[in-house]
Amino acid sequence: MDKDRKIDVELSRELSLxxxxxxxxxxxxxxxxxxxxGVSIGISGPGGILLTFALNGLIALFTAMSYAELSSAIPxxxxxxxxxxxxxxxxxxxxxxxxxxxxxxxxxxxxxxxxATYTLHFISNSFLGDSNLEESQILVKxxxxxxxxxxxxxxxxGASETGVTGSLMAVGQTVTLAxxxxxxxVTFIREPGQLSNFTPFLPHGWSKIFITMxxxxxAFEGYEVISQTGxxxxxxxxxxxxxxxxxxxxxxxxxxAVAFATVIGVRTEGVPLWxxxxxxxxxxxxxxxxxxIPMGGIxxxxxxxxxxxxxxxxxxxSATRVSFALGRxxxxxxxLSRISQKTRVPHVALLFSxxxxxxxxxxxxxxxxxxxxxxxxxxxxxxxxxSAIKVRRERSDELTYGYVMPFFPYIPLIAIVLxxxxxxxxxxxxxxxxxxxxxxxxxxxxxxxxxxxxxxxxEKEEISVLREIRELVTKDxxxxxxxxxxxxxxxxxxxxxxxARAKDGEILVLNxxxxxxQTPLSDAAEFVDSAEDAIITAMTNxxxxxxxxxxxxxxxxTARGILTGIREHGSDMVILGWRGSSRRGFALGSTIxxxxxxxxxDSMVIKLHSDGEQTKPKRILVPLAYAPHSYLALDIAxxxxxxxxxxxxxxxxxxxDAERQSAQRNMEVFLKALGDNAHxxxxxxxxxxxxxxxxxxxxxxxxxxxxGATRESGLQQLVFGSxxxxxxxxxxxxxxxxxxxxxxxxxxRRWLGA
Amino acid sequence: xLFERILGIAIVVAAYGALWYLVLxxxxxxxxxxxxxxxxxxEIKQELGMKKEKxx
Numbered sequence: 001m002d003k004d005r006k007i008d009v010e011l012s013r014e015l016s017l018x019x020x021x022x023x024x025x026x027x028x029x030x031x032x033x034x035x036x037x038g039v040s041i042g043i044s045g046p047g048g049i050l051l052t053f054a055l056n057g058l059i060a061l062f063t064a065m066s067y068a069e070l071s072s073a074i075p076x077x078x079x080x081x082x083x084x085x086x087x088x089x090x091x092x093x094x095x096x097x098x099x100x101x102x103x104x105x106x107x108x109x110x111x112x113x114x115x116a117t118y119t120l121h122f123i124s125n126s127f128l129g130d131s132n133l134e135e136s137q138i139l140v141k142x143x144x145x146x147x148x149x150x151x152x153x154x155x156x157x158g159a160s161e162t163g164v165t166g167s168l169m170a171v172g173q174t175v176t177l178a179x180x181x182x183x184x185x186v187t188f189i190r191e192p193g194q195l196s197n198f199t200p201f202l203p204h205g206w207s208k209i210f211i212t213m214x215x216x217x218x219a220f221e222g223y224e225v226i227s228q229t230g231x232x233x234x235x236x237x238x239x240x241x242x243x244x245x246x247x248x249x250x251x252x253x254x255x256x257a258v259a260f261a262t263v264i265g266v267r268t269e270g271v272p273l274w275x276x277x278x279x280x281x282x283x284x285x286x287x288x289x290x291x292x293i294p295m296g297g298i299x300x301x302x303x304x305x306x307x308x309x310x311x312x313x314x315x316x317x318s319a320t321r322v323s324f325a326l327g328r329x330x331x332x333x334x335x336l337s338r339i340s341q342k343t344r345v346p347h348v349a350l351l352f353s354x355x356x357x358x359x360x361x362x363x364x365x366x367x368x369x370x371x372x373x374x375x376x377x378x379x380x381x382x383x384x385x386x387s388a389i390k391v392r393r394e395r396s397d398e399l400t401y402g403y404v405m406p407f408f409p410y411i412p413l414i415a416i417v418l419x420x421x422x423x424x425x426x427x428x429x430x431x432x433x434x435x436x437x438x439x440x441x442x443x444x445x446x447x448x449x450x451x452x453x454x455x456x457x458x459e460k461e462e463i464s465v466l467r468e469i470r471e472l473v474t475k476d477x478x479x480x481x482x483x484x485x486x487x488x489x490x491x492x493x494x495x496x497x498x499x500a501r502a503k504d505g506e507i508l509v510l511n512x513x514x515x516x517x518q519t520p521l522s523d524a525a526e527f528v529d530s531a532e533d534a535i536i537t538a539m540t541n542x543x544x545x546x547x548x549x550x551x552x553x554x555x556x557x558t559a560r561g562i563l564t565g566i567r568e569h570g571s572d573m574v575i576l577g578w579r580g581s582s583r584r585g586f587a588l589g590s591t592i593x594x595x596x597x598x599x600x601x602d603s604m605v606i607k608l609h610s611d612g613e614q615t616k617p618k619r620i621l622v623p624l625a626y627a628p629h630s631y632l633a634l635d636i637a638x639x640x641x642x643x644x645x646x647x648x649x650x651x652x653x654x655x656x657d658a659e660r661q662s663a664q665r666n667m668e669v670f671l672k673a674l675g676d677n678a679h680x681x682x683x684x685x686x687x688x689x690x691x692x693x694x695x696x697x698x699x700x701x702x703x704x705x706x707x708g709a710t711r712e713s714g715l716q717q718l719v720f721g722s723x724x725x726x727x728x729x730x731x732x733x734x735x736x737x738x739x740x741x742x743x744x745x746x747x748x749r750r751w752l753g754a
Numbered sequence: 755x756l757f758e759r760i761l762g763i764a765i766v767v768a769a770y771g772a773l774w775y776l777v778l779x780x781x782x783x784x785x786x787x788x789x790x791x792x793x794x795x796x797e798i799k800q801e802l803g804m805k806k807e808k809x810x
Contacts, residue, residue: 047758047759047762047763050762050763050766051762051765051766054765054766054769054770054773055765055769057769057770057773058769058772058773061773061776061777065776065780068780072784198759199755200755201755201758201759201762202758202762237788238784238787238788241780241784242781242784245777245780245781246777248773248777249773249774249777252770252773256766256770392795396795397794397795399795400793400794401787401792401793401795401798402784402787402788403780403783403784403787404783404787404795404798404799404802405780406776406779406780406783406802
């Protein structure tokens with residue numbers, strides 16, 4: 001390998017604006033709103049819940065604007081802890097990480113308890129004749145602990161819901177709430193008398209609104225998770241601020257509509273609504289919806305169970321990531337930053353986060369857990385707003401902004417005052433939560449002064465922004481060659497080299513290193529070594545005279561990483577190796593299928609012959625069936641038939657003898673398409689008979705089979721079409737399947753089966 | 755009671771309206787920075803017509 005050929009490392013940015021918006025929505029529409037709505041109506045009344053959600057939305061937006069500005073200027077993973085570290089460093093940054101760890105863990109406990117409460121409520125109502133199992137604290141705690149342990153184990157295995165899956169879950173949750181909202185408006189139109197449920201509007205006066213605002217604030221903190229995607233979001237500088245704003249707008253609109261629907265849909269038979277809700281507490285919302293729509297109770301219970309498990313999973317790895325960062329920066333023992341070589345998860349940080357989550361779930365009642373999480377988030381956001389002011393005033397010259405908040409510094413100042421006020425006011429709701437939160441901050445203060453202060457690593461002189469992807473392109477035509485297996489890398493490189501040379505292009509060798517969500521991508525550089533074998537093998541076999549670059553992409557999903565790599569590098573062709581078998585549910589494989597289906601470039605899959613193959617194939621078979629991909633197959637055949645003695649057989653299988661003449665004419669047109677290699681070509685018409693068997697039979701007298709994708713409906717689980725794929729499976733020789741990129745219109749037509 | 759209800763609804767409408775205003779305004783800022791390839795804070799403020807602040 002040439003000394004000047006270095007392996008680049010880049011982060012695979014796989015999450016779009018939609019994905020990160022819905023991640024934020026999913027985080028917010030979790031247990032907070034389901035538990036909070038019923039409890040809050042009980043405390044501040046039907047008018048109070050509307051005021052609570054509208055005002056909380058506005059306050060959340062104020063802090064979100066600080067997040068948006070900071071995340072656009074410092075687009076790296078880490079969220080609040082990073083911003084305070086950049087703004088203040090020292091104790092405030094330790095405190096931010098320390099509080100964020102507690103807040104995420106408390107939120108995790110809340111979701112575990114919510115899961116347990118609603119599961120028991122479902123079992124009671126469905127099978128045990130309304131026996132109110134959810135009122136048994138021991139049962140609730142036992143199930144909450146079991147659920148937390150399951151998700152901790154899932155996190156330990158490194159498997160967790162990705163941003164993409166999470167965003168789909170969030171769509172489901174939002175749709176469920178939208179159904180509730182629509183049902184509420186229908187009820188309002190049909191039975192305007194139900195508006196009487198809004199009387200009394202504020203049964204306990206205005207002051208109770210501040211308690212419910214503080215209590216439900218945890219349901220507005222989704223922008224924290226969006227800001228964590230700094231190293232995974234596409235066009236992070238622009239999309240993270242937008243996602244933060246859109247998610248808040250979606251959530252506040254949904255909450256207001258759902259609160260209105262909940263109030264108007266309940267029939268309390270003379271009991272004031274706030275009393276009715278107060279008696280039912282955490283499950284009040286589900287019981288209200290059960291009255292509003294048929295099967296509504298089941299619908300809400302199912303949504304709560306799904307959303308709380310999803311949120312429990314997300315908060316578990318949020319807590320893990322922040323404690324990992326504290327360990328990495330030596331603010332806590334470095335052991336917390338250890339990453340398991342087996343699962344690539346920060347397992348020590350996960351263990352301590354698990355202890356916190358389970359400990360709080362066992363020791364505290366649900367309302368104290370909600371209050372504790374809200375207090376910590378409010379204080380954390382206070383620090384973030386302070387950092388937004390400090391960073392803008394002192395470091396703005398060093399930064400590149402994608403968003404700058406208007407009305408500065410009034411918006412962060414108002415947010416600071418309101419958030420501290422709400423946090424203090426929450427003492428009326430839960431003294432225990434404040435005692436626990438105060439104790440946590442006190443322990444943090446002692447820990448910092450005794451341990452962290454002298455050990456913390458130096459903060460970097462300048463704000464390190466993740467490196468933009470370096471421009472690798474030196475030629476107009478680029479082949480992307482993803483390699484994973486060193487055994488096949490050299491042979492794939494051989495084919496890529498021939499095509500690149502013929503096209504006067506270059507090759508980009510890519511290896512995807514998959515990192516679980518619990519480990520920030522920017523801290524996963526140590527796994528790059530695992531990718532080197534395949535890359536070095538490929539590059540050692542680089543063809544002479546063809547520029548070859550290599551890159552290791554750190555990402556969450558191999559297929560998405562390759563696809564975003566193709567887009568970012570503007571590749572013209574992708575070449576993938578295939579072992580000749582696939583898992584159930586996939587045409588060729590879990591990576592190949594999505595890459596071939598979605599790649600915005602020509603694609604080629606090579607099934608390598610197990611005994612190796614001739615590097616200069618002499619007899620190449622190209623079955624043709626008039627499909628648009630045939631010309632690419634011919635193009636590749638012409639390139640690979642580099643030996644002067646090579647022969648290319650253009651083969652067509654007729655369905656009936658009467659087609660032979662027209663088939664011969666069509667094949668001669670294809671023959672001309674071989675251009676300078678036309679003299680190496682010959683036409684063979686066979687059949688009628690089974691297309692697959694005849695082609696496989698013919699391939700036995702050839703070294704290489706090149707087949708283009710066929711036009712078949714995308715409704716079937718096929719990538720190249722059933723004929724090429726079955727032939728490739730059965731053929732004993734090396735098979736190349738090709739698919740020309742024909743743009744979106746063609747894909748729509750193919751999907752429709754036209 | 756009626757006054758309480760009118761005031762409450764007015765606050766909800768005002769807060770929700772302010773939310774929309776700030777979100778749309780912020781989106782416009784993001785788009786403008788992106789479309790005009792603005793980077794430097796001074797450049798952004800000038801383009802967006804934001805007031806110059808002390809030490810800012």
